[in-house]
Amino acid sequence: MKYLRFTEIIYPVVAVISLIEAIRSWSVDRNRAYLLLFFAAVSVGMFFLRRYYRRKFDQRRNGGR
Template sequence: MKFSKIFQYAYLVFAVLFIYDSISKWTINRNGAYISLGLAALAIFMYFFRRKFAKKIEENNNSK
């Protein structure tokens, strides 16, 4: 389970990188900035989805 927790936080790292990328592209290429913001939103969604799924599996394993 520790391996999956590392990937959960990797999604947050990628979200921060995409947000930084969108800020740096904002004045040059606004369409590219929107794509980076969309990918950041997707990474944040995946973090919460994976966290909820991991908690559900952990609860299921503890109840057995």
Template sequence: MNKIWRYTQYGYLVVAVVLLIDAATRWSADRSQAYFSIAFAIFMLLIFLFKRNFRKKIERRNNQ
């Protein structure tokens, strides 16, 4: 189960990259949507960092 969580956390990074690409394509047409995509990409990056930190903490606790 830990291997599944180890790889699924990178899905958040994939979504963040897709949102940044979406923001780049919408930048000239609709800036408010581009800002929303950038904000959501930052949120997804923060979720990735939180999940990675939490998973590592649990692994350290289980190895003791």
């Protein structure tokens, strides 16, 4: 189950890197910047989705509701 927590942490890292790259490439290539902003938004969404399901599985494993 530790790998689930590790993969959960990867998504915010990807979001931050995507945001930084989007800011850096905003004046050079606007289409690339939009794509990187999309990746950042998807990464944030995946972070919350993975966290929700990890907590749900932990609850089920511990026998609580």
